[in-house]
Amino acid sequence: MSQSIATISLENLAFAFIPVAVVLFIIFKWSLDYKHTLHALLRMLVQLLLVGYFLGYLFESDSASVVLVMLIVMVFFSSWIALSNIQAPRLALLKSAIVATTIAGGFTLLIVTQGVLQLTPWYHAQTMIPLAGMIFANCMNSISLSGERFFAESARGEEYISARKTAFQASIIPNVNALFAVGVVSLPGMMTGQILSGISPLIAARYQIMVMCMVFASAGIASAIFLLLLKKQKA
Template sequence: MTIDPIPLSRLAYALIPAAAVIALMWRFEVGAGKAAYAFVRMFVQLIAIGYALVFIFGSNSPLLVLAILLAMAAASSWIALNTIKDGKRALIGASFISILGGGGLTLAIITQLVLRLDPWFEPNLMIPLAGMVFSSSMTAVSIAAERLGAELSNGVAIAPARRAAVQAA
């Protein structure tokens, strides 16, 4: 299946919702300038990511794909701990092992046993699937970390706090 490029004239329609929001923000004087700046920044970031993905998807390097997967797992591990106020650095290793272990195993099962990617690292499938799997793992770790922290701060012993965290995730 081939997908035809979208002409810029049609792509411009996607700007309508953002322009409407910025116009409303300007009308009600609630920071339209900041919103417009954020929109331009987002647009530039998306263009940069698009070019990076074209390069990555065109590559035939399993090492590049593995490096990207490790970077995705590392970023997910750090973001998952945003609900933790103190001790984030002490938990990053456990978060990384959890996300890479659970998410990596799930990703391996999906890509190798279910989909049987050929080559096994097919970038245009592996990386989007990894994004979905690691984001799900990140959510589970985030919920568990938040619940564990809340239970421990309420004076609950470690074993029941751990059970509550696992049940929450």
């Protein structure tokens, strides 16, 4: 249990792109839009390398103000991206998305970091930022799913209450499925990473339970708040 996770060299990392190249070949061979997929892969590569360097600076800064600024930026961008698939004016919905993400994500992050983990200091960046990323990303996905379904139901002539119920149910399906599957179908990223780094599976399981709770709760609360705020849009 004392073995630490291996450092991946850039040369070895290149091997991970071999199966990716197979998928790209299939997309090209079947005359699909390989340029869009290639663009997504390149963005992933650049963004993750850049964020790796940035987080290194952030973790060393030990500054509450820097962490708060980072959290605000994460809330804004997750709210903006959440609206990209909704057939409605994005700017008109942005305030609702930011409010829903801030309340749901902030509340969940506060409970997890100060109640479960009891961080010292409270802004400990190496813990706060990764957890905030998971929470805000789930708020983003939930808002996107609920908003898209809400406006689709509204376009069919459904009343607000009916559209809201259907949209909320649709938005939590991925998280409910994840609750059923975790530990049986899949070992999620945090638990896998901790096991690979040598932490006891029993301890890793506790962390994963915390993560599953915060993911489910933040997504559900964000979706509910966003849908409640959409009542003004419906009116």
